[in-house]
Amino acid sequence: MARLLTQEDHDRVAAAITAAEARTSGEIYCIVAHSVATYRWIPVTLAAVAVLLTPLAVSLFAPDLHRWPLLGTDWTSGNLTAADADAAVKTGLRALSLLQIAVFVIVAALSWPHAVRLRLAPPPMRRHKVLHTARSQFLAQGLQQTRDRTGLMLFIAMAERQAVLIADQGIDSRVEQSVWDDTVVQLTKAAGAGQIVDGLxxxxxxxxxxxxxxxxxxxxxxxxxxxxxxxx
Known part of the structure; x- marks a missing residue:
């Protein structure tokens, strides 16, 4: 996976953390993630919904699907016999099945690229995924283990275009979350302008x-x- 930041970028952020921590006993940690989820369920779900709606679409827009020359025609009697009705039903079901398979493959293929999956993912779900991953990384990186619980993490999800700030209990007991809101807003604006390192x-x-x-x-x-x- 390609790096998001250059070595110079890493050095700038490290220097900024060192300078900030020289003024406080708090600990600052930064994480930049490519993406927090694959969202691979989206193409499958969309394709399944499209397959379920296919019979309705056929009944509305192609009620004579079973007669399409693509599937061929058999000899029938001039009178509509039970055998003729059975053959028509069988042909119609076969045509509908082939169409549903084609619809599933096409919809899944069109929605499979990661950029498309991201765009189709509901915003509340993206926010939940980013926040969940940020909280998991907070624990995984050991920010909750500082002596006075004064760890603070800036987490950026590039693909989801979101930033999260999480402060440990020691900080939350003295600083309201609303105090950090402007910091996160300015960070997201900088990231949106392509100035991720400057924003950090x-x-x-x-x-x-x-x-x-x-x-x-x-x-x-x-x-x-x-x-x-x-x-x-």
Whole structure:
């Protein structure tokens, strides 16, 4: 998987974290993810729905499907016999089955590219996936293990175009989540403008300023988390 940030970008973010943490006992951690989910269920679900709607579409727009020359025609009597009716039903079912298979394959293929899956994923689901992944990474990276529970994480999901800020209990007990809202808004604006690193550096500086008001630096600083940005 291609890297999202250059080595120079990594160095800039690491330097920004180091500078921010010099003013506070809080710990800042950054994660940039390509995408938080594959959304592979979307093509299958869309194709299944299309297959279920196919009989209705046929009845409305192609009621004579069983007579299409593509499937061939058999000899029948001039009188509509039971055998003729059975043959018509069999031909119609065979035609409908072939059409449903074709519809499933076409819809699934058209909606399979990742960019299409992302666009078709409902926004509430994307937000849930991003938040869930951010919380999981918060725990996986050990931010909850800082001595005074003063870990703070900036998480960016590039494909979903969302940013999340999560603060540990020690910070939440003193700083309301609303205080961080402007920081996240400015970060998403920068990311939307293609200035992801500039946005991160600015957001880290703002977080450092806020944390410094509530968690001044210790006389003997202890760096409990690595000062770096992680790519997923």
């Amino acid at each position: 550096v600015t957001a880290i500086g703002r977080c450092g300023d806020i944390l410094a008001q509530h968690f001044p630096p210790e006389s003997q600083p202890l760096n409990q988390l690595p000062n770096r940005v992680v790519e997923l």
